[in-house]
Amino acid sequence: MSALACARVRVLLEPYVDGDLALADPGTAQALRDHLLTCVDCRRQHEQAVSLPFRMKALRSPSPPESLISGVMRSIAPQPQASRRAWGLLIPEALLGAFILWYLSGLDGLSALASGGWSDLQGLAFWGSGAAPLPSIPVADVLLLGAFIALAAIAAYHLSILAKLDQIPVPDLRERRRA
Amino acid sequence: MHAQAAAEALPMTGLPDARAAAGQLIRQATGGDLEAFEELVRRLQRRVYGFAYQHLRDLDEAHDLTQEIFVKLFRNLARYDAERPFEPWFWKLAANTTINYRRKRVPTPTDQSADQQVSEAVSSVPAHDPTLVDALAQLDPAYRLPILLHYYADLPLEQVAQSLNLTVPAIKSRLHRARALLRNALAESEETGFQ
Numbered sequence: 001m002s003a004l005a006c007a008r009v010r011v012l013l014e015p016y017v018d019g020d021l022a023l024a025d026p027g028t029a030q031a032l033r034d035h036l037l038t039c040v041d042c043r044r045q046h047e048q049a050v051s052l053p054f055r056m057k058a059l060r061s062p063s064p065p066e067s068l069i070s071g072v073m074r075s076i077a078p079q080p081q082a083s084r085r086a087w088g089l090l091i092p093e094a095l096l097g098a099f100i101l102w103y104l105s106g107l108d109g110l111s112a113l114a115s116g117g118w119s120d121l122q123g124l125a126f127w128g129s130g131a132a133p134l135p136s137i138p139v140a141d142v143l144l145l146g147a148f149i150a151l152a153a154i155a156a157y158h159l160s161i162l163a164k165l166d167q168i169p170v171p172d173l174r175e176r177r178r179a
Numbered sequence: 180m181h182a183q184a185a186a187e188a189l190p191m192t193g194l195p196d197a198r199a200a201a202g203q204l205i206r207q208a209t210g211g212d213l214e215a216f217e218e219l220v221r222r223l224q225r226r227v228y229g230f231a232y233q234h235l236r237d238l239d240e241a242h243d244l245t246q247e248i249f250v251k252l253f254r255n256l257a258r259y260d261a262e263r264p265f266e267p268w269f270w271k272l273a274a275n276t277t278i279n280y281r282r283k284r285v286p287t288p289t290d291q292s293a294d295q296q297v298s299e300a301v302s303s304v305p306a307h308d309p310t311l312v313d314a315l316a317q318l319d320p321a322y323r324l325p326i327l328l329h330y331y332a333d334l335p336l337e338q339v340a341q342s343l344n345l346t347v348p349a350i351k352s353r354l355h356r357a358r359a360l361l362r363n364a365l366a367e368s369e370e371t372g373f374q
Contacts, residue, residue, distance in 0.1 A: 061229030
């Protein structure tokens, strides 16, 4: 095996130190060993290569701050209070809405509205299936239906906002740390 | 069952009793027990914070990254397969969080250069091996991450490879290259010191 140049030795030092070179190419490993016997500079590099993993393992870092765990636990705390309050608001909203409806039309009025709406829908369904002509629906009923659809859409949007609030929030770690 | 394997992963498991306790802890945390999760964080925090600090060389950033890793751990616990060892799964999550954390850091006009950050960090925290700390800080993150996972977090090569989605030969090659770069930096620094 021919002698190795210093540049080549430097490239092979890590596989040599790990023992990979001896397994993959025993001849080159022997040549490298011979080179180290005669070259002071490469021997110094070899010493560095040998000691480096130990120095890495011995590396010390500062201790984690006391606030770390409490910060993490705050970040993952389930059901933030604001979210619970927002959900809780739905109850008075529903109660108030029912009261207003009852006050404006009375229970009889409500049931009349419901049965009128139902017969309108039935008429539309028959018309859609070809079993009956297009029914004449009072303008007031059409407006009421439109208002109902709008109310449902707004309520769905409101609920989707509340549902997002309920998910575990992405914590603003910087804010929390500096607070 | 792998509660035991998971338990072995945690750095407080010298005795069989301690291993069983750690396995139980991971199971409880996976089941949503916040107290068990807190204890899990308590046991992992030193290694994770140290890893984050050695990677970022900044105390505040290390704090943020460590918190982010643990929050991600909590959110992803349900995906952890208790039949597999905990440690590689956890460090994969930590490595991914670290890679993304660096990516989303947007440099601002007030950001200092890497050299300034290093010298500040070194001056604010006493380093017992300053030349190595400096050399490590100069290393490209693609090399620094496997070095820290293998030598600092003490993961075997297979687990480092899993954590970084690379093959074992690729990780080995990267580690050799990283160590050669560190060795050259250390040799240069020594030469400068001697002059």
